[in-house]
Amino acid sequence: MMVKRHYLRFVAFLKSLDIYQVLSIPVLLLVIMFSGDFRNTDIRIGVILPLTGAGSLRAGSHRNGLELALKHINAQGGINGRKIRLETCDSKGSATLAAELARDLIYETEVVSLIGGLSPAETRAIQQVAENAQVPFLTALCTHHEITENGSIFTFRSITDDKSQFEALAEFSARRFNCRKPALIYDSTLYGEESAHKYMEICIKFGQQVCAAVSYQPDSLNFRRQLQVIQASNPDALVLLTPADTAAIITRQAREARFNHPILGGNHLSLPEYSTISGVYAESVITTMPFNPRLGGQRADYFLSEYYDTYSSQADSFAALGYEALMLEVLALRAGEANRLAIRNSLAQLHGWESVAGSGGFDNHGNQVRPAEIAIIKERQKIPVNLEALF
Amino acid sequence: MSENTQKNGKNNGAGFWLLLFGVALAFYFINESKRSPENVREESISQRSPEPPAATVTDIAPRKISDSNDPSATLRIPFSRPVTTAAVNDLLVDPAGTLWAATEAGIVSIRNDQITHYRLADGTFPFPQAQCLAHDGSRLWAGTLFGLCVFNENKRFVRAEASQGLPSQMIWDMTSDGKTLWVGTQSGAAFLGKDDNFVVIDEEGSNGGLRQNWCQRVFRVENWFAASHDNGISLWNTSFPAANPEWWKNIDHARSGLTRPVTDFAFDGKYLWLSTPRGVLHLTTPVSRFFSDFMPNLVSYSRVHGLPADRINSMIHHRGALWVATNEGIARIKNEHIQLISPESGNFARHIRKLTASGDLLWLGTDNAVQFINTAMVD
Numbered sequence: 001m002m003v004k005r006h007y008l009r010f011v012a013f014l015k016s017l018d019i020y021q022v023l024s025i026p027v028l029l030l031v032i033m034f035s036g037d038f039r040n041t042d043i044r045i046g047v048i049l050p051l052t053g054a055g056s057l058r059a060g061s062h063r064n065g066l067e068l069a070l071k072h073i074n075a076q077g078g079i080n081g082r083k084i085r086l087e088t089c090d091s092k093g094s095a096t097l098a099a100e101l102a103r104d105l106i107y108e109t110e111v112v113s114l115i116g117g118l119s120p121a122e123t124r125a126i127q128q129v130a131e132n133a134q135v136p137f138l139t140a141l142c143t144h145h146e147i148t149e150n151g152s153i154f155t156f157r158s159i160t161d162d163k164s165q166f167e168a169l170a171e172f173s174a175r176r177f178n179c180r181k182p183a184l185i186y187d188s189t190l191y192g193e194e195s196a197h198k199y200m201e202i203c204i205k206f207g208q209q210v211c212a213a214v215s216y217q218p219d220s221l222n223f224r225r226q227l228q229v230i231q232a233s234n235p236d237a238l239v240l241l242t243p244a245d246t247a248a249i250i251t252r253q254a255r256e257a258r259f260n261h262p263i264l265g266g267n268h269l270s271l272p273e274y275s276t277i278s279g280v281y282a283e284s285v286i287t288t289m290p291f292n293p294r295l296g297g298q299r300a301d302y303f304l305s306e307y308y309d310t311y312s313s314q315a316d317s318f319a320a321l322g323y324e325a326l327m328l329e330v331l332a333l334r335a336g337e338a339n340r341l342a343i344r345n346s347l348a349q350l351h352g353w354e355s356v357a358g359s360g361g362f363d364n365h366g367n368q369v370r371p372a373e374i375a376i377i378k379e380r381q382k383i384p385v386n387l388e389a390l391f
Numbered sequence: 392m393s394e395n396t397q398k399n400g401k402n403n404g405a406g407f408w409l410l411l412f413g414v415a416l417a418f419y420f421i422n423e424s425k426r427s428p429e430n431v432r433e434e435s436i437s438q439r440s441p442e443p444p445a446a447t448v449t450d451i452a453p454r455k456i457s458d459s460n461d462p463s464a465t466l467r468i469p470f471s472r473p474v475t476t477a478a479v480n481d482l483l484v485d486p487a488g489t490l491w492a493a494t495e496a497g498i499v500s501i502r503n504d505q506i507t508h509y510r511l512a513d514g515t516f517p518f519p520q521a522q523c524l525a526h527d528g529s530r531l532w533a534g535t536l537f538g539l540c541v542f543n544e545n546k547r548f549v550r551a552e553a554s555q556g557l558p559s560q561m562i563w564d565m566t567s568d569g570k571t572l573w574v575g576t577q578s579g580a581a582f583l584g585k586d587d588n589f590v591v592i593d594e595e596g597s598n599g600g601l602r603q604n605w606c607q608r609v610f611r612v613e614n615w616f617a618a619s620h621d622n623g624i625s626l627w628n629t630s631f632p633a634a635n636p637e638w639w640k641n642i643d644h645a646r647s648g649l650t651r652p653v654t655d656f657a658f659d660g661k662y663l664w665l666s667t668p669r670g671v672l673h674l675t676t677p678v679s680r681f682f683s684d685f686m687p688n689l690v691s692y693s694r695v696h697g698l699p700a701d702r703i704n705s706m707i708h709h710r711g712a713l714w715v716a717t718n719e720g721i722a723r724i725k726n727e728h729i730q731l732i733s734p735e736s737g738n739f740a741r742h743i744r745k746l747t748a749s750g751d752l753l754w755l756g757t758d759n760a761v762q763f764i765n766t767a768m769v770d
Contacts, residue, residue: 096559096577096604099605124651125621128607132480149668194644
């Protein structure tokens with residue numbers, strides 16, 4: 001009865017309106033929709049990773065970490081009631097495609113921030129587009145030192161860079177093994193040569209002088225000639241600045257050639273394929289590790305168990321860094337508005353955060369301040385050196 | 392009965408309009424409050440400057456390259472009123488004297504205090520952003536990250552037909568030697584031939600002469616074409632075929648200590664200058680001797696020599712001096728002296744992204760404006 005009365009009154013109200021008033025109703029609805037951002041309530045973040053081709057395994061893990069973080073954030077209501085949406089694109093390892101994807105995400109999808117980049121060339125291409133358009137860009141995989149040393153304003157890096165890794169390796173080898181004359185093997189592509197120059201520059205600070213630096217052509221499988229040159233210079237350590245699979249072959253051939261001094265390398269040597277290919281020869285190799293679950297405490301435990309439940313596999317460092325990267329974006333979004341400049345300014349203010357990968361912070365250049373952690377490989381497991389005595 | 396209904400209808404109508412007005416007003420204020428204040432922009436960006444932010448530009452003591460301290464080296468001159476724009480990517484003064492600015496929101500032209508915006512939303516510009524500008528003597532070209540545009544007789548920018556002949560639609564830089572248009576794209580460089588078709592210069596076509604395809608800056612000096620890319624600098628003697636790598640000279644980042652990216656080129660009449668994130672550098676080999684005695688040696692000037700910052704965004708050779716734009720202001724290098732420019736009057740935006748010159752005027756494109764200084768007042 002009551003419903004009928006209201007219905008009749010409503011019909012009477014509609015009949016009382018003139019044609020202009022009736023036509024203005026859809027206009028009013030449109031005004032409300034556009035003013036309330038009904039078109040796009042989600043906060044869009046662009047992700048550019050080489051999901052196919054070389055590096056796809058690492059990129060895939062990274063994406064899983066990002067998506068797990070996304071699931072956790074949106075399950076808790078998102079940011080101020082707005083869900084986060086990841087716009088994930090496959091750069092296929094191409095710098096040109098990465099640049100085009102960054103352009104489309106910025107100007108067409110209108111993302112508020114970008115995450116991604118693995119190889120230095122690809123990362124620089126994304127960075128150039130992002131800096132040009134004044135869009136915050138966070139890389140959690142690219143370790144090339146130049147990314148945050150080129151005066152960029154909108155670029156941030158949450159992984160410990162090459163420079164910190166090299167400092168940690170040089171310092172550790174000098175203190176633990178009293179190394180003074182390391183030798184280097186690097187790939188002849190640009191990244192290898194630049195890394196070699198950087199290592200030579202850094203190790204001097206720790207009283208070391210590189211006695212031999214030898215390059216090789218990509219896709220080489222026989223490194224005996226390079227190892228002969230190195231052994232002739234009588235080094236007291238061998239530093240591998242190569243991809244993981246190549247480093248594993250070099251390690252095998254070096255040990256077979258009775259090279260008994262320490263073998264060291266950056267994050268590449270902490271990858272599972274290094275231990276798998278080099279087998280027992282990886283024993284006692286010194287590496288840096290980008291993710292130590294012990295530093296993340298309960299957060300890391302929760303992440304590892306959730307990751308396993310979701311993907312039925314163990315989380316690796318790239319997954320953890322992906323999870324951390326999106327959580328940093330969320331910290332920035334919670335601190336300010338969901339616009340590009342506010343996110344950039346909030347990221348620049350992030351110091352002393354706690355995440356699954358431990359404590360961290362950005363320096364004045366947007367670079368991670370977390371020091372590199374040294375690990376030793378024992379029975380194919382990476383053991384942080386400060387826990388070595390326990391194993 | 393019908394009179395009552397009519398009266399009620401009128402009352403309802405007034406209430407409806409009042410409600411509509413109220414809702415519109417409420418959303419207007421909600422929207423206004425959502426906008427980020429423009430005036431916070433510069434201050435907030437400077438929070439992460441590489442060096443501790445100086446209160447004013449004059450707080451940085453001017454120094455000569457020879458390390459002598461001469462307080463008179465600070466140049467205090469008036470700055471013009473800024474014309475508010477989106478972030479400026481490039482500036483150009485055309486032969487008629489109109490200033491054109493390529494910005495992150497389209498194109499802006501300034502002529503005799505008349506400001507015209509060319510934007511996607513107005514239908515006067517086909518893309519959301521503009522990256523670079525060039526005038527080949529007869530036509531004004533605008534390069535964008537989506538393709539090449541040309542200014543037509545209807546006073547609007549349209550996509551150029553020749554754009555499809557480019558190696559990539561992502562255009563990073565353009566230059567003109569007065570006759571020919573040269574373009575640097577994500578996948579190689581190109582120049583516009585007489586038949587209005589682009590001739591592509593890339594790594595493959597030059598047989599490795601051009602060391603990398605991503606041409607971020609292109610420049611013409613005498614009979615040389617210079618391109619900065621992700622591997623360094625490539626210089627081609629245009630008197631000879633590009634396909635022969637013998638006519639190319641290269642400087643590699645890894646071997647020369649050249650930091651990426653090279654943000655600009657300048658020519659002082661003798662030497663080629665490069666601006667980088669670690670200061671300005673010049674090649675010790677004069678351009679006139681590139682052909683016979685090219686040596687990839689570089690001399691650098693950076694913050695330790697008195698520049699306001701290490702990162703150089705743009706530079707130009709103008710009135711016998713090299714003018715350098717940074718995120719901390721501008722400076723002038725003349726006769727091996729570095730002088731900082733500080734404002735005697737007017738607002739001054741420190742984040743300067745691009746410079747161009749016309750007559751005595753030096754135009755500055757910043758994060759949010761275009762303004763100029765009169766360089767005749769300097770000396």
